[in-house]
Every structure is written in structure tokens, then in C-alpha cells.
Amino acid sequence: MQTAQRIVKRYLRRRLIVCAAMAVLVLFLTLIVRYVAERNLNEQRMLAFSTRTIATLESVLAPLDDIGADVVQLVGTPCETAQLSIREHAARMQTLRSIALIKDGVLYCSSIFGPRNVPVSQLQSRLPASSPLLLLSTDSSLLKGSPVLVSWHPLDNSGRDGVMEVVNIEMLTGLMFEPERPWVTRAVLNVAGSHLEHGKGLLTHVSVERGLVSRQIASEKFPFSVTTIGPSAGDLALKNLPAQLPLALILSMLIGYITWLATANRMSFSWEINLGLASREFEVFCQPLLNARNLQCTGVELLLRWNNPRQGWISPEVFIPLAEQQNLIAPLTRFVLDETVRHLDMFPQSRDFHIGINVAASHFHNGEIIDDLKRHWFPSQAIQQLVLELTERDALPDVDYRVVRDLHGLGIALAIDDFGTGQSSLTYLETLNPDVLKIDKSFTAAIGTDAVNSTVTDIIISLAQRLGISLVAEGVETPQQAEYLRNHGVNVLQGYLYARPMPLKAFPLWLEGRDPPPHHNGQAVPALPLR
Incomplete structure (x- = not known):
């Protein structure tokens, strides 16, 4: 036989266990939900940084194709005749450092220096080329040693004639590749096997420190990609999790109290009696x-x-x-x-x-x-x-x-x-x-x-x-x-x-x-x- 005190205490203990279990469950679920939400938000921020950087650089490179298509028609034209036109094209873009005309592999006209007679291979070892190219290199003419982005537009399939456009990429990296901490600690531009990192110049390879992860997203319009380096989205979310604890505790205590009220009937002796009557x-x-x-x-x-x-x-x-x-x-x-x-x-x-x-x-x-x-x-x-x-x-x-x-x-x-x-x-x-x-x-x-x-x-x-x-x-x-x-x-x-x-x-x-x-x-x- 059961005593009244024992039965009441048993129901009270069960209610307390259920309420405590619900509170703990809600606490963990809240922290898990907040962790997942924060992790997803961090991933979205990292993706947004890369997407925005790529879109910005694509908006800079898009006019280069138009300019290259116009200027390539001037290849073979005497420099005295073509110089004014290529200077006007270069002046339209603040990021464009210079435009050069190449004939038979020789740079014979520059928007900055005018007439020249320099084999283009001395300036850029991979030029001339029979197909369009986008290269990361260093300037050897104006600001020697500074990083530049070179865009090559061939005149025909012979690959000896074409237009070389030099972009002041160092200025662009300061605008587009500055990290957004804590999500992105480093940002690197990858072009044709070369790498340019904000504040570090050209790199032969990209190293990733222990504890950090890298993500690479490529442009769909131009042959370049952007690598972002930083903590994993999960590590950032985990680091920020203690800040979510007060809210989780308040919510868990509220759910525990609501559970206490909700179980007043179902986990009580009155509910047991009603169940006994219904079940005969x-x-x-x-x-x-x-x-x-x-x-x-x-x-x-x-x-x-x-x-x-x-x-x-x-x-x-x-x-x-x-x-x-x-x-x-x-x-x-x-x-x-x-x-x-x-x-x-x-x-x-x-x-x-x-x-x-x-x-x-x-x-x-x-x-x-x-x-x-x-x-x-x-x-x-x-x-x-x-x-x-x-x-x-x-x-x-x-x-x-x-x-x-x-x-x-x-x-x-x-x-x-x-x-x-x-x-x-x-x-x-x-x-x-x-x-x-x-x-x-x-x-x-x-x-x-x-x-x-x-x-x-x-x-x-x-x-x-x-x-x-x-x-x-x-x-x-x-x-x-x-x-x-x-x-x-x-x-x-x-x-x-x-x-x-x-x-x-x-x-x-x-x-x-x-x-x-x-x-x-x-x-x-x-x-x-x-x-």
C-alpha cells in the first residue's frame, strides 16, 4: 500500500524532474540554435566579403575589355598618331596606370612615355601571347617594384601584336582586400598562379596559419579568384556562445516555469484519479x-x-x-x-x-x-x-x-x-x-x-x-x-x-x-x- 505523503512526494519529484529536464533541454537547444545561427551568420559574412570583393574587381576589369577592344585597332598605327587616343582612354579610368601598343613583340608606344622601342618580353616575361591574359606582376617602368595587374589583348592569333593595359592593383587592394575582422583576417587575390595580399605584396604561395581556415571563390567573368583566411565559422560562433548564455538561462527558466504550470494537472494525483475513473x-x-x-x-x-x-x-x-x-x-x-x-x-x-x-x-x-x-x-x-x-x-x-x-x-x-x-x-x-x-x-x-x-x-x-x-x-x-x-x-x-x-x-x-x-x-x- 502507498502512503499519501509518498505518493504526493513522488508526483512532486516527477514534476520537478520533468521541469528541470525541460529547462536543461531548452537551455541546450537554445545554445545549439544560437550556435548554429551564429555559425551560419559568420559563413554568410565571409561569403558576402568574398562576393563583394569579386564583384568590385569585376566592375574594374569590365571596362578594360571595352578599352582593349577599341585600342587594339590602333596597333600598327604610328605612335604620334595613336598616343593621344590611348592617353584619353587611360585617363578615363583612375585605376588604369598605362596602355601600351605592341607590334611584332615590341612595345613601340606608351600612354605615359610616348614612343618606345622595348621588347615586351623584357617587361613581362609571359608576353606577348596568342590569347588574352590576366597577370599579376611588378612594375619595371614607372613605380618599379610595385604590384600591377596586367591585361593582355592580342590583335590576332599570331600573338605578336596586341595591347597591354597596366592596372594600379596596389591601390585597389587597399580598397577591396582590407580584412573584415574577426571573420576575415587575410584576403588574397589569385591571378594566373600569382598571389597578391593586402599589405604584403606579391606572394609565391599562400600559407594558412594553424587554427585558421581558407576559402577560395573564383570569378565567373574573369580568370581570377579571391582567397579569404580566418577562423572557422564554428570557432567564432563557439567563442561568442558565452554571450548567449544569459538569454538561454532566462528562456530555460521560463520554459521550466511554464512546464511546472502545465503539469499541475497531468502530473498530479488529481490527474491520476481522473485517469483511474476513465480507465475504470x-x-x-x-x-x-x-x-x-x-x-x-x-x-x-x-x-x-x-x-x-x-x-x-x-x-x-x-x-x-x-x-x-x-x-x-x-x-x-x-x-x-x-x-x-x-x-x-x-x-x-x-x-x-x-x-x-x-x-x-x-x-x-x-x-x-x-x-x-x-x-x-x-x-x-x-x-x-x-x-x-x-x-x-x-x-x-x-x-x-x-x-x-x-x-x-x-x-x-x-x-x-x-x-x-x-x-x-x-x-x-x-x-x-x-x-x-x-x-x-x-x-x-x-x-x-x-x-x-x-x-x-x-x-x-x-x-x-x-x-x-x-x-x-x-x-x-x-x-x-x-x-x-x-x-x-x-x-x-x-x-x-x-x-x-x-x-x-x-x-x-x-x-x-x-x-x-x-x-x-x-x-x-x-x-x-x-x-
Whole structure:
């Protein structure tokens, strides 16, 4: 059997575990989501840097093709005639350092120096060439040693004639290849196997420091690519993760609190009772009441058992008080009423046979018990006498006495259970006008052993006889107790001496004089008497 404290603590512990698990889960999920979002954002920033750099350089190189197409027509024209035109073209672009005309592999006209006679191979070893080229090199004429970007436009397939355009790429790297920290720590322009890095000039190869990663994106319009070097997007996101912790903690605590509120019903004993009712885990038992003179069964008290598949057998001393605290005692009473009506054929069809059902004082508020009886009991047109048993431990003075009056008018008898154990005033006996007083088993057990309790028992018997109230003695276990009660005028007895609580289906067998089955559904039935 489970205790109330153990069950409540178990549900509380489960709720705390679920809430803590949800809070921790949300904390980790929030950090993971923030990490992934930050990583993706870093990758987008790195990609945006490379894309923007490529687009900018493409916008610089695009006019070179147009200029080259115009100027290449001047190849072979005397320098005195062509010089003015190529100077005008060079002046239109601030980034264009010079334009040179090459004939038979010889640079014979420059936009800066005018007429010249220099083999172009001395200036650029890979020129002349039969196909267009884009080269990274160093200036050997004007600003010697400075990086330049060379664009070659051949006149024909012979590769001996063409136009060479020199771009001031060092100025462009300062505008386009300056790193964007912390995402990009280095940016490198790659052209035809040569590399130009901002602040470092031309490089023969690109090295990547430990802990950093490189990404290379190529232009779709021109033969160059851009390499960006920096921390990985994941490392940057991980480094920034502690800054996301306060938000994640606040969110996790909020979700934990919401989970606590949301599980108030589903992870509580009230939810367990509702689930038990819906799954029909409860079962109604009965304990016979016998006439003290002839030992004939005059009625039964209906008792509720709960074989919870999740908790095992739960004592009524546990679930009844908890049900009262959770305002679920009325649904349990309705369940008992329904089960009683379904099994009316198990009981003698006699007006003298009474069926006792335990009810709570709270069920009397606003006439709720009358509404339930009209809905569940009276439609059955039962012949047996229904007795509602109120325990004295309930707040009997709070019972609506108008409801009591109406119950009497409807032919429903009223009994006070466990009489003598409460702290209420005896004045409510006159107000409630009960039909039956049930002597608590603690007084029955004291017969012959405890002088004080025996005296109280005598007082209760005398009080009931003077008020004209019928008496039922609970917990009769020995012949001596039965004899004492019989001699003192107690007419109805109830206890293990005659019968233990039994399933309703076993009652007809017992009534015929046979013992009911000692087991129920393959399991031993708890012997604890139930409310």
C-alpha cells in the first residue's frame, strides 16, 4: 500500500524532474540554435566579403575589355598618331596606370612615355601571347617594384601584336582586400598562379596559419579568384556562445516555469484519479451488515478499492483524503452510484435491505448530491433503501441542512459514520436528524480492554437510544464484542467476525452461505477496510 505523503512526494519529484529536464533541454537547444545561427551568420559574412570583393574587381576589369577592344585597332598605327587616343582612354579610368601598343613583340608606344622601342618580353616575361591574359606582376617602368595587374589583348592569333593595359592593383587592394575582422583576417587575390595580399605584396604561395581556415571563390567573368583566411565559422560562433548564455538561462527558466504550470494537472494525483475513473481502475466492494439478534444480512456498506496499474493497490485512507483536497470526491461518489445501479440485481430486492454509500460533506453544497441522485440513482427505481454515510471527521456543521431536509423528503436515509471520533458539537445531531449512528471501530475494539473507551461506547449507545437513532457497530471482530453490543441494544453489527469487504459479484455467494473467493483477478485483495 502507498502512503499519501509518498505518493504526493513522488508526483512532486516527477514534476520537478520533468521541469528541470525541460529547462536543461531548452537551455541546450537554445545554445545549439544560437550556435548554429551564429555559425551560419559568420559563413554568410565571409561569403558576402568574398562576393563583394569579386564583384568590385569585376566592375574594374569590365571596362578594360571595352578599352582593349577599341585600342587594339590602333596597333600598327604610328605612335604620334595613336598616343593621344590611348592617353584619353587611360585617363578615363583612375585605376588604369598605362596602355601600351605592341607590334611584332615590341612595345613601340606608351600612354605615359610616348614612343618606345622595348621588347615586351623584357617587361613581362609571359608576353606577348596568342590569347588574352590576366597577370599579376611588378612594375619595371614607372613605380618599379610595385604590384600591377596586367591585361593582355592580342590583335590576332599570331600573338605578336596586341595591347597591354597596366592596372594600379596596389591601390585597389587597399580598397577591396582590407580584412573584415574577426571573420576575415587575410584576403588574397589569385591571378594566373600569382598571389597578391593586402599589405604584403606579391606572394609565391599562400600559407594558412594553424587554427585558421581558407576559402577560395573564383570569378565567373574573369580568370581570377579571391582567397579569404580566418577562423572557422564554428570557432567564432563557439567563442561568442558565452554571450548567449544569459538569454538561454532566462528562456530555460521560463520554459521550466511554464512546464511546472502545465503539469499541475497531468502530473498530479488529481490527474491520476481522473485517469483511474476513465480507465475504470476503481472497483466497488461491499461489507455486509448483520442483524445482531438473528445474524441475517440487513444491508451492505459500499467501499471503493483502487488497483492502480502504475502504483499498485492504493488505500482509500490515501486516495479519499487526497480526492477531497482536489475536489474529486464527488466524481468518485458518482462512480460508486453508477456501479451500484449496474449491480442492483446482486442485492436482495427488499425495502428492508439498505445500501450504504459514503459521501463527503462538500458534496452537499448547492444541492449537488441531490442532482447526482436524480441523475444516477432514482432513474433505476431501486427498491432497496439508500443510506448516505457522512463521516464525523468531515465538516458536518458546514453541511447545508436544507439539502438534508430535501434528502429525507426523497426517502434517502442519512448515517453518521465513525461517530465519536470527531470534534464537532453534539448539537448538529438534532439539526442533521440522522437515521443511523455508526460506532467507530476504535470503540468496538476497546470493549473489554479499555475502561475509558468502553464508557464512551456506552454513552454513544445511550445517546442514540434517547434520540431514537438506529445504531451500527463497526469493526466487530470477536464474539465477546458482538455479545456486549447485542446486550446493550446495538441491533446491527459490521466487521471481520462476519465478513470482510468483498467484490460485489462475490456477495450473492456469501449471502447463500458460501465464503467468497479469497482472491480477485488473480491478486490478493487487501484486507484493509475501506471507506
